Structures are given as structure tokens and as C-alpha cells.
Amino acid sequence: MAQTRGGALERAAAVPAETRERIEELKSERDAVILAHYYVEPEVQAVADYVGDSFYLAKLAKTLPQQTIVLCGVEFMGESAKLLNRDKTVLLPEPAADCPMAHMVSRATIDGARAGYGDDLAVVCYVNSTMEIKSWSDVCVTSSNAVKIVRELPQHHVLFIPDRNLGRHVAQQVPEKHVILNDGCCPRHEAISLAELRELKAAHPEALALAHPECTEAILAEAEFIGSTADIIGFAEKSAASEFIIVTVDGVLYELERRCAGQGKRFYVTKTPPTCADMDGITLDKLVACLESGSGAVHISVDEDAARAAQRTLDRMLEYAAR
Template identity: 65%
Template structure:
């Protein structure tokens, strides 16, 4: 599948995993060669949920910073390594304490702060519960509070608000800049060129883009839709990294069409060489400070897992 150099590096990674009692957890958006040597490939929620049950002493997270933080919060006794600690999610930082404090002051006990898992540990510590793109609607619907401050993603928050009109959803001014850059005009062009292809869109996209979608869902839900439907072509409106898993699940008979430049440059920082290096030298370790903030962040993640188990 890959050239001799990549194959040699992959063999090195496999050997180091055995030596370190390590497991490699890779996000769908990282490079195909990294996904190919990963023990598990999934979205940030699936990997965080899975990691809690794994016996390995070392967790290597091929993803961005908030994923490493979540893994460490949920597995404080394990060593969590990031192949590139500088790989970050811009949206994860698009929330501040003042926004949360102002909403709590205005609505009191009838407010719930609902935090998308794609967020920093600090943002999680300010929140009542974390959610994923797949369970955000059901969790918000189940919350006893009428007023919901949804952070940090305004696009996912707007989608949730449309699905749960009985709630008052307050939007935060944050977004994934890479999903938000995908335009409705680009999707419409692909629809004209491929009129039979269903449009599968991630809810981090803008409202105008989501209006064109046949399926709106998390990365995992997009993959499942394609794997269980009969169309030969699909317009996939999320990051191109997911193509590897789509092709693996659906086979060579399907064609997946992406808008131009739909790549997460932060996930692209994760290379096979960096995975090998962090395993070799045990570098890029994630450390979380002890204290109330970390405990609150962990509690919001645990509530997310509890809701998922219902």
C-alpha cells in the first residue's frame, strides 16, 4: 500500500508499540499511513470512550491537543503521548469564561452549559456536560434546563437548536474554520456535476451547506451512511482524511467526492515518523494539573459517556 520507507517506518512503529505496551489511537482525519498502523481509528468521542476500557499502559493519540487532554483526564493513571503536541484545534479555544459567567448570571439554575467535546480542558471545566456531534441533539433534549449555552461551535449549536425548538439555545461565536470555509456554492457545483450523489455533511458546516445535505452527521455517522446505502457516488462534506475509512468500509466500487482543500492542516501534522519518534523517546507526554478545574473537566466528560450509554 505504501512505499518501502513507509513500510519500514510502520514496522518500527509496530515493534515499539509492543515494547512500550502502547496502543495507537488515530483520528479519521490523520494521514492514511498513520491510520493503517493504528490499533483503532475513529472520531474523538469513539476513541475517548474506547480508551477507558483498554489495558495498555501507554496511549498514543494521533490527533490534536484536546483529544490528548480528554484521554488523560479519563485515564489519569496512564501515559498519554501526542506525536505532535503542537497539533491543535482552533475551535477548541473559541470560548472564554466571561461568556459562561454572563449566561449563568442571567439565567441562573435554569441554564445548562453544553460543551462540544472539541474543546479545551478549561472549557470543559466551565461546562455541565460534554457532547459529541452524534449525541448533541439527544443530550440537549434531555437536559432539565430550558436555557442552553452551547459552546464553542455556533454551527453545531445552530443545528441542535433547529432540532430542539422547545429549548432556548444560546450560540457562542466559535467554529471550525476548516469546515466553515466550505461554501454552499462548492457543494452546489458538485451536485450539478453528480446529481445522483447523496450529500453527506458534518454539522460543523454552515447552515447554508447543511441545507443541501441528504445526511447530516458525525464523521462516524457519515461513514455508516455510505456503508449502508447503495449509491455509487457520494458528496462528502467534511475533511478529506475520512476517505481512507470510507474506502476501506465501502470498497473500490464507490466514489467519494470532496470539495477542494477540505483538509485539516492540524491533523496533517501527524506523520508516521512522528508516531515512531514519540514511541521511541516517550516524548509529547500530556500532563494535566491536579485541582478542581481538572476534576470538573473530567466530570463533564464522564457525563458525556454516561449519556452515550443510555
């Protein structure tokens, strides 16, 4: 059905029944719920209670009754869940899983923009950022809601941090605003080869290229659809087309295969698969070990004033997104 690194549905189906049972026992013991990002391994997505993109997981985390949230994602996702759930335990199965882009902005860049534009500047922070960077900002966004939120902000000038590619995409969609770009990027999306994408398009001329806005401008120019991971999945599920080139981290193939099962749809990725080493480090064994030991607890890494400021950016994101 799909061109994957071993068949995502098959890998998920191979999770032993005893492993699933053990996870259910541990969840009950810890009053835990498992959240997983679309980019983690199929086996992890298959045992999670909820799977989604960054916006969905951030919004969902505030609504769950369980006292322990196990976040199968990278560090900034665990930090966001903790900021929104101060009284709960948030665990990361792989605490070393980081997002390089989350660190790619300096305080000097933000201070310089504020000095230049004053009150008519909004610092808009992609959720893929550290707790400290969020605390320097005015509002968070995700790739699902960045265009909507930037369009609705009262300020004319917007410093978009840390991702220049998503920022450029937002600027093109909201030309009435002055969007200032920061020199950061997702190394995984930045590395996707334009030549390899064009080779795929030539080999599969009927296939629609679905790209994440963290990709470069040249890659996005080749795409028939641009959207978040959730948007890409939804587009493929509803589309009448039968072939798709998936231009984002290939962990998303599991959900694509699952949602489109029985539709005869085929999915392709570039010859050099767009993988994320950090997401790939979040394994089923580490998830079980985390539940058993309670390891990987996320703590507030900044002082209380900064933590409150960071939390406000997430709260504002949820408020704007709900309008």
C-alpha cells in the same frame, strides 16, 4: 474509486513492512496502544490499533489495558484521554497540533449566561475544547451524541459552546429547548465553499451530499445527510447510492474507501479540498519518533479542582450516551 488527494488506500498500502514491524516492536516495549482520528493521514490510520471519531476514542480510552496511549489527533483529544486515564501515559505525536475552535469561548460568556438563567441553564461543551473550558461547563458532547444529550438534559436553557454551527444544528433538532449559541466555529468546515459544493452537485446530480454539522447553515441546507464522521461513514457504507459528496475534512476518505471497497462507490470533495493543517501535521514519521522517545506527553494543564470539574463533564457525557 474515489476522488482523493492521491488515493487514500494506495497511500496506506505503501507503508513499508519494516515501518510496521518497528511500530509493533515499540508498542510492545512501551505497552502502548495507538488511537487515531479519522482526519489524520491514511498512513497513520493504517498502522493504528483503533480509528474513530472523538466520541469513540474518548469512550474507548477508558477501557484499554495498555499503560501508554498514543493519541494521533489534536491537543484536546490528548487532554480528554488524559483526564479519563490519570494513571496512564498519554502521548501526542505532534503536540503542536491544535484545534482553533477549542479556544473560542470566554469565561465572561459563560458567567453571563449563568447569571441570567440560574439553575435552569446547562453549559454544554463540545468536546472540541480545552481542558480549562471543559472545567467551566456542565457536560461535554460530541457531534455523535449532542442532540441526544441536549434533549435529555433537565434544564430548559442550554448554552452551547464553542461551536455555533453544531449548536444551531442541535437547536433545530431539539426545538423544545432554548439553545443559546456562542460565536465560535471550526475554520476548516467554515471555509467549505457553497459555490464549489453546488458545482459538484451539478456535475454529479445522483450524488448524495453527506455533511458534518460543523459546516455552515447554508452548506447543511444542501446536504442529503448530516452527521458526525462516524455517521457519514456508516451512511455511505450502508447506502444503496453509488456516488457521494463528502462535506467534511478529507482525511475521512481513507475509512470510506476501506469500508466500501468492492462496492463501486465514488466519493468527491470540493475543488478546494477541506483539509486540516493540524491533523495533516500528524505524520507516520512523527508517530514512530514519539514511540521511540516517549515525547509529546500530555499533562494536566489546570489546577486539580479544575481538572476534576473537566473530567466530570466527560464522565457525564459517557453516562448520558450510555442511557
